[in-house]
Amino acid sequence: MDMQTALEWLQALPRLAGEPGLDRMRALLAALGEPQKNCRYVQIAGTNGKGTVAALTANILWRAGYKTGLTVSPYVLEFRERFQIDGEMIPQETLEQLAGEVRAAAARCPEPPVQFEAVTAVALLWFSREQCELAVLETGLGGRFDATNAVENTLVAAITRIDLDHTELLGDTVARIAAEKAGIIKPRCTVVTYPVQEKEALQVIAAECIKKKADLIAPAPEDFTFLKSGSFENRFDYGGYQVSLPFPGAHQACNAAMAVEIALALWRQGYAISDEAILAGLESAKFPARIEVLRRAPLVVLDGCHNPSGAAVLAATLKAHHPEKPAAVLGVMADKAVDRLLAALAPAFSAVYTVTPATPRAMQAQELARRAEPLLPPGKVRACADLSQALDLALMQPQGAVICGSLYLAAEARPLLLARLEKTADGLP
Template sequence: MSDSLASHSHSSSSPDNRATLTEWLNYMQQIHVSAIDMGLSRVLPVAEALGVIQSAKDDAYVFTVAGTNGKGSTTAVIAQICQAAGYKTALYQSPHLSVFNERVRINGEMVSDEILIAAFSTVENARLQCDLTLSFFEMTTLAALLIFSEADCDVWVLEVGLGGRLDVVNIIDPDMAVITNIAIDHVDWLGDNVEAIGAEKAGILRDGISVIYGAAEMPNSVQQTIDKHQATCYQVGKDFSYRENDSITWQYSNAAVTLQLPRPALSLTNTANALSAVLASPLKVDINAIEQALQTVKLAGRFDYREVHERHWLFDVAHNEQGVEFLLAQLVPLWQQHLAQQNTAQQATGKPATIKMLFSMLGDKDINKVVQRLTTAGLPISDWFIAEIDYPRAATTEHLQGILASYVDDAQIHEFARLQEATHAIINASQPQDLIVVCGSFHTIGEALSALETR
C-alpha cells in the first residue's frame, strides 16, 4: 500500500512544500471557504479521477452507516467482526479525538502519517486538474477512500459525516446500509423535524440493497425511501431483538438464530444493529469471530471508563438530547456499581462519593436540553467544571455558565478559560472515590484526554 501511494507523493510537493501531516491538515482547512458544504457536484469529478468509486464497486463489500447517534460504535463493531472473520477491513470514522489518523484504519490499525500525506498529495493533484475547490471533509474522505482502494481491502465500513444524501461518503454505493436512529441535530443543514432529517439519512439507500434500521420509531420519509428503492429492511423490535442477561452476557435474536454472547464495552443497541448488518450480508462469519470481536472491540469516548491520576473517569461524546439519554441509561447502573466499590475509600476520607462534571459543548447544539437532562436525572452531581473548547464553533464559557445557572447553584459552577485548566482543577478538587464524567462534545473529550497526558 505505502509503495503505490508513496509514488504519487513527489508529484505535488506544491508551492509551500507541505511535508508534515499537520501542514497538510492546516492547508486543507484553508482552501475552501466553507467548513461544511453539502452536495456532491464538486466532489464527484475528483472521485472519478481517482478511481475510488469504481474500486469500491468492483473489489469490496461496503457497509455505510448513517444516523444521529451511535454511528461510531456501530461501525467499530461491524469492522471488528469482519476483521475477526478474516476479511481485510477498512474503517472510516469521524471526527477524531486525539489524532487525525484515528479516522482511517485498516484491520484496526491507524494508517501512518506517510500514507495519509501521499494520499492527500494525490487527491490535491486530482482536485487541481479538475479545477475545483473541496472542503476539508471532502478532501480527507477522498484520501481515506483512495487508501482503502490502494490497500485492496475486502470490506469497507464507512461512517457518514453529516446527514447522508449529500455527504461525501455517499459517492460510494453501499451493499448494506445502516440507519442507527433519527433525532433532531444539525438543524441548519438537515432540517428541524424528523421527517426532513429522515429523508436526508435515508439518502444512502440504493435499489435492492438491505438496510438495518436501529430504532423502534421510523419516520414516514424513511419508509418511503425504503419502498422507492425496494430495499429489504430489518428493524429492531420487528426483525431482530436483544436483551441483557447479566453484566457479562447478552442475547441476540433474529428469525434465523438466537445467540448468547459476551457483553462488549459498547452499547448493546449499537452492537445489535451492527451484528444484524453483518448477519444480513453474504459475508462468511462464524460465532467464534463474533465472540472474539465483541470481547475486543473498543472505541475511545463512547461510555469509556478509565482510571487516570488516581481518579475514576467516564468519557462520553454525548452532545445532543438523545445522546444524553443514551449516556444516562448506562450511567445510572454504573454509578450504583461504583458506589458499592468505593465504600472503603469513603470510610477513609469520611466524605460521600459524588459525581463531578467536566463539561463543554459547541455553540450550535441545544445546550439547554442537554443540561436539563443531566441535572434532572437524579444523580448526585456536586460540581460542574466548564471551559470553552478550542474550536471555532465552541460555546463561550459565559454562555455555558448562563445556562447552567438556571439549573444549579452558582457555587457548583467552576469556570476556566481553557479545558486543560478545568481538567487539572477537577483532579485537585475531587476525591479518589468520586466519579468524573466528561461529556458534551468530541472536542471536550479530545482536549481532556490530551490534558491528562500532559499532566
C-alpha cells in the same frame, strides 16, 4: 507533501460551500481514477451511535478474515484515526502521499472540494490501493449529499438512532432528518436500522426501502435479554449471541445488535462470517470517548456526547451504574442545542466545571456556566480558566468525574486524563 502540510491543506478547506450535492465529490473521484469502484461498502448514517456501529462492524469483518477499511468522523485522539484498515491507522507517509494526490486532483476539478470530501477521497483512494475487500463508511453529515454517498457498491446501509441535530442543514423535524439519512439507501441493498427508532423516522426509512426495493431489518427489542453484570459492564443476549460488550449502556447493546444484523446480512450475501467472528469482533472492539471508563474508583468517565439524545443516554447510564452524582467537566459547541443538552445532563451531576474547548466553534466557558447555573444548586457551577484547572477540580471530587459535551473536548482531555491517572496509586481499570 509532509504531514504538517497535508493537515494544513485539509484543515484549510471549508467545511461547507455552495448548494448541497455530490457533483464536487464525483468530479474529484473521477480525477483520481474512480477508486471507489474497487471495493464493496457498508454505509452508516444516523444522529447517534454511527461511530460505534462502524467500529463494531469493521472489527467483525476483520475478525472474519476480510481486509476491511474503516473511515470515521470525527477523530478523537489523532487525525489518522479517520483512516483505518484492519484496526490499524494509515501510516503517516501514506497519508502524506495520498493527500498530495488528492490535492493535485482537486486542482484539476471545476470546484475545490470541501474538507470532508477531500478526507473521504483520501480514504477511498487508500482502500482501493490496499485492495480492501470491504469498507465501512461513517457519514459525516446527513446522508443524501454526504461525500461518502458518492459510492455505489453499497451492500448494507445502516441507519442508527435519529434525533434532532444539525437542524439548520438537515431539517427541523425527525422525519426530515430521516429523509436525509435514508439517502444512503441504494437499490436492492439491505437496510439495518436502530431497534427503537422514532416512529416517524422508521416510517420514512421504510418508505425509502419500498421505493428502492431494499430489504429492511429492524432488531426487535424483545430479542434482547440483559444479563447480570457489574458496574459499567454490559452483558446481554441478542438472538442467541451472548455478548460481553466493552461499552456500557443499553444503547450500546442496541448498536451492537445493529452490527450483528449487518454481519448477518453480509453472510446472507455470501460472505463467510462465523458466529465466532461476530462475538470476537464485538467483544474486542475499542472506541475511545464513548462512555469510556478510565477509572472505577473514584469514577472517571470520558464521553463525547454532543446533542440532547446523547446527553440523555449518558445521564441514564450514570444513573443505572453509579449511585452517587459525579462532578462534570463540560464543554460544548456553540452551534449545538445547548439548553436541551444541559437539561438532559444537569440532573446527573453534583457540580459542573465549564471549559472552552480548543476550537473556534466552542461556546465560551462563561456563557456555558451562565446557562447551566439555573439547573444546579447555588455555587455548584464554575467557569474555569482552562481545561487543566477544570480537571484538577473535578478529579478532587470523591464521587467521581465525567468529562463530556463534545468530541473536541474529549480529544483534548483524554491525554491529560491518562497522564494524571497513571500517576495515581490505583491506576487505570
